[in-house]
Amino acid sequence: MLALIIRRIILAIIILIAATLLIFFGMRLLPGDPVLMLVTKNQQQEFNEEYLLELRHQHGLDKPMPVQYFNWADDVLHGNFGVSILTQRPVADELFRRLPISIHVGGLAFIIGHILGIPAGIICAVRRGKRLDTVITTLANIGITIPNFWLGILMMYAFGFQLHFLPIMGYTSPFDDFWLSTRQLIMPVICLALFPIAGAARQARSAMLEVMSQDYIRTAWSKGLRERTVIIRHGIKNGMIPIITLAGMGIASIIGGAVVIETVFNIPGLGRLLVSSVINQDYPYVQAITLFVAVAVVLANLIVDISYGWLDPRIRYR
Amino acid sequence: MSKTGAQNTVPQETAPRVSEFRRFRRVFLNRRLVVFGMVVILVFVVVAIFAPLLAPYDPYMPDPNYALSQPSQKHLLGTDAIGRDTLSRIIYGTRTSLMIGLIVVSLAATIGMSLGMIAGYHGGWVYTVIMRAIDVLMIFPMILLALIIAAMLGEGIRNVIIALTIGMVPVYARLMCSQVLSIKENEYIMAARTIGASNPHIMLRHLVPNSIPTLIVVITMMLGTTVLAEAVLSFLGVGIEPPTAAWGSMVNDGRQYLLTNPMLSFTPGLAIMSLVFAFNMVGDGLRDALDPRLRGLL
Numbered sequence: 001m002l003a004l005i006i007r008r009i010i011l012a013i014i015i016l017i018a019a020t021l022l023i024f025f026g027m028r029l030l031p032g033d034p035v036l037m038l039v040t041k042n043q044q045q046e047f048n049e050e051y052l053l054e055l056r057h058q059h060g061l062d063k064p065m066p067v068q069y070f071n072w073a074d075d076v077l078h079g080n081f082g083v084s085i086l087t088q089r090p091v092a093d094e095l096f097r098r099l100p101i102s103i104h105v106g107g108l109a110f111i112i113g114h115i116l117g118i119p120a121g122i123i124c125a126v127r128r129g130k131r132l133d134t135v136i137t138t139l140a141n142i143g144i145t146i147p148n149f150w151l152g153i154l155m156m157y158a159f160g161f162q163l164h165f166l167p168i169m170g171y172t173s174p175f176d177d178f179w180l181s182t183r184q185l186i187m188p189v190i191c192l193a194l195f196p197i198a199g200a201a202r203q204a205r206s207a208m209l210e211v212m213s214q215d216y217i218r219t220a221w222s223k224g225l226r227e228r229t230v231i232i233r234h235g236i237k238n239g240m241i242p243i244i245t246l247a248g249m250g251i252a253s254i255i256g257g258a259v260v261i262e263t264v265f266n267i268p269g270l271g272r273l274l275v276s277s278v279i280n281q282d283y284p285y286v287q288a289i290t291l292f293v294a295v296a297v298v299l300a301n302l303i304v305d306i307s308y309g310w311l312d313p314r315i316r317y318r
Numbered sequence: 319m320s321k322t323g324a325q326n327t328v329p330q331e332t333a334p335r336v337s338e339f340r341r342f343r344r345v346f347l348n349r350r351l352v353v354f355g356m357v358v359i360l361v362f363v364v365v366a367i368f369a370p371l372l373a374p375y376d377p378y379m380p381d382p383n384y385a386l387s388q389p390s391q392k393h394l395l396g397t398d399a400i401g402r403d404t405l406s407r408i409i410y411g412t413r414t415s416l417m418i419g420l421i422v423v424s425l426a427a428t429i430g431m432s433l434g435m436i437a438g439y440h441g442g443w444v445y446t447v448i449m450r451a452i453d454v455l456m457i458f459p460m461i462l463l464a465l466i467i468a469a470m471l472g473e474g475i476r477n478v479i480i481a482l483t484i485g486m487v488p489v490y491a492r493l494m495c496s497q498v499l500s501i502k503e504n505e506y507i508m509a510a511r512t513i514g515a516s517n518p519h520i521m522l523r524h525l526v527p528n529s530i531p532t533l534i535v536v537i538t539m540m541l542g543t544t545v546l547a548e549a550v551l552s553f554l555g556v557g558i559e560p561p562t563a564a565w566g567s568m569v570n571d572g573r574q575y576l577l578t579n580p581m582l583s584f585t586p587g588l589a590i591m592s593l594v595f596a597f598n599m600v601g602d603g604l605r606d607a608l609d610p611r612l613r614g615l616l
Contacts, residue, residue: 018454023466030470138351141602145595147546149553150569150587153576157584161577256459260550274462275554278469286466294457 004309012298019294020287024069027283034085034281035061059085061283072287082284086277091284094273099292101171102262102269106254108189113196113254114247120197121204122239125212126231136201143198148257152191152264159187169266188265192257196250200243207242211235240311248304252297345607352603358596366412375403377410377563386579396581398571404582408589410563415593418475419544422482427537429483430490435521437491438498449495452488460485460543461550468551473559482547486540493536497529531608535601542597549590565590 035055056062060071075082081091120140124133160168167184174181211217212235220230255271262271270289277285347353365372374394375381381401389396395404437448455463464485471477501507502525510520551557552566560567565586572582 015454015457018450019457022454027466027470030467032470032472141351141598142595145542145546145591145598147549147553147566147569147587147590147594149550149566150583150590153569153573153583153587157576157580252459256461259462259465260554263554275465278466279556281470290458290462290466293459293462297457297459 001309005306008302008305012302016294016298020291023287023290028065032281034283037281038086081288084282084284086280086282091288095288098268098270098273102258105188105267106258109192110250110254113193114200117197117200118204118243121201122208124205125208140198140201143194148191149260149264152261155187171267188261192261195253195257200246203246204243208239211239244304244307248300251300255293342607346603349603351599355596355599358592362412362593365409366416369409369413373406373409375406377406378561389581395585396579398582407563407568408586411565414558414564415545418479418548419541421479422544423537423541425483426486427490430487431494434491434494435498435525438495452491455488461547464547468556475558478548478551478557482544497532498525501525501528535605538597538601538604542594546594
């Protein structure tokens with residue numbers, strides 16, 4: 001087991017480094033120039049080559065790319081994420097101010113999504129073909145197709161503008177005003193959780209259907225075990241592996257959704273910052289946020305891999 | 319004996335083929351939602367092809383006298399901030415969505431399948447290099463990768479296609495690789511190799527045809543995903559450039575007038591959802607009809 005964990009951790013670190021390389025070099029090789037962007041953004045009429053060169057020098061963009069990468073990696077390892085090209089402010093301040101907000105919104109959506117989605121899928125599989133299965137499956141099919149930004153706008157219109165139930169947008173820290181914060185979060189969390197709920201329900205259903213058609217389930221039935229024992233002890237226990245994989249992938253879908261939902265509901269999290277800094281070509285922000293995303297996803301995959309070994313002893317010895 | 323044997327085997331060989339197709343047709347067309355999905359896709363395709371005939375107005379022609387008008391007989395779904403007819407823009411938006419969906423899926427499927435097939439068939443270091451690169455791409459959620467690439471390249475249909483294709487390639491590569499890994503263990507691959515078949519021959523005549531059922535399902539599903547992803551990019555302002563009618567950017571433009579003209583955002587979103595839902599339903603139907611493991615169950 002320990003050998004498995006160590007092997008996985010080393011692999012995770014390699015993948016993480018490769019991911020930062022991909023973003024770092026990808027951005028610099030694609031067209032788009034942060035310095036020109038800054039000049040156009042500030043509507044500076046008089047600028048000459050010298051000024052641009054100076055700006056490039058100031059942000060170290062004139063050095064060879066591998067040198068830039070090693071400087072950046074060295075800084076990051078010392079907790080320094082650089083300075084924004086557009087605002088000249090340290091990236092780390094903004095990042096750590098916004099990170100809790102994104103974790104708050106995304107974490108809630110992740111937990112709600114899987115607490116509702118996985119049991120719904122299991123119930124469907126157990127009651128296959130019954131009315132409950134049809135209803136949940138149809139809802140899940142609709143759930144994975146609704147564009148989340150559009151659902152956000154619909155809800156905003158219905159509950160915010162027409163019914164005045166909920167605040168239309170924005171974010172308040174739960175420590176400042178818990179009630180307002182919760183009310184503001186209801187719509188974005190529902191929008192963000194919808195895809196995980198529907199996706200988890202669909203996939204948990206098919207994973208459980210697969211398990212429930214195995215020979216040992218038939219054996220369990222024919223031994224005369226109670227339904228509950230068959231489903232929980234024999235069914236769910238063996239269906240856990242694909243279901244845990246899903247939960248791991250759920251992190252990525254929450255992050256992808258957060259980018260959109262934070263923009264729709266005006267939530268000052270990392271997702272909205274990523275959209276604006278990617279449009280402004282603000283390299284240091286994009287590098288830092290994508291590093292966070294990569295760490296989150298790699299960590300989730302690592303937990304999934306290790307729990308495989310824990311759940312299924314056969315994997316430990318491979 | 320050989321004569322009677324041949325006579326016996328002929329009907330036996332053809333019989334399963336017929337029933338296989340019948341089974342496909344029965345399972346595929348038996349579900350109301352699948353048929354509904356087919357009809358919806360067909361309607362969108364017809365709308366896209368005959369857009370100039372169906373659209374009541376020029377989708378790019380502003381009419382200042384009718385800016386932000388409510389739905390009426392003259393403008394069935396109202397008009398936007400500069401007086402362009404919403405219905406006409408949705409009709410032309412069908413072209414954008416379907417075109418990008420088809421191009422991205424064909425590009426991504428071709429590139430991804432080739433990479434996955436080469437990796438799975440050759441194994442060894444080729445497999446390691448290709449699949450590890452795919453792993454790295456897959457670290458980032460597809461929409462995030464596409465967002466970054468699209469923003470760096472700038473707005474425009476070509477750039478959206480490039481960004482989404484790069485985002486989608488890993489899905490096909492992984493799928494094809496796992497398909498090939500399992501297919502190549504079959505005895506007929508060994509047999510083909512024994513009689514001296516070349517690698518390209520084995521790939522094109524055995525590996526590709528045998529993975530087609532699985533791929534068709536995924537391609538149909540991915541058409542929906544691509545349409546949705548393009549809408550997200552356009553919504554965030556890094557997709558299709560402004561004058562072109564695209565559903566995602568229409569939803570975004572309508573947001574400012576949500577209180578007075580909700581139709582501006584609602585209707586293009588409904589179009590996105592219907593098309594994506596239709597692709598997913600047809601994909602589901604194809605999976606049930608083509609999956610050999612479900613044979614006999616459905």
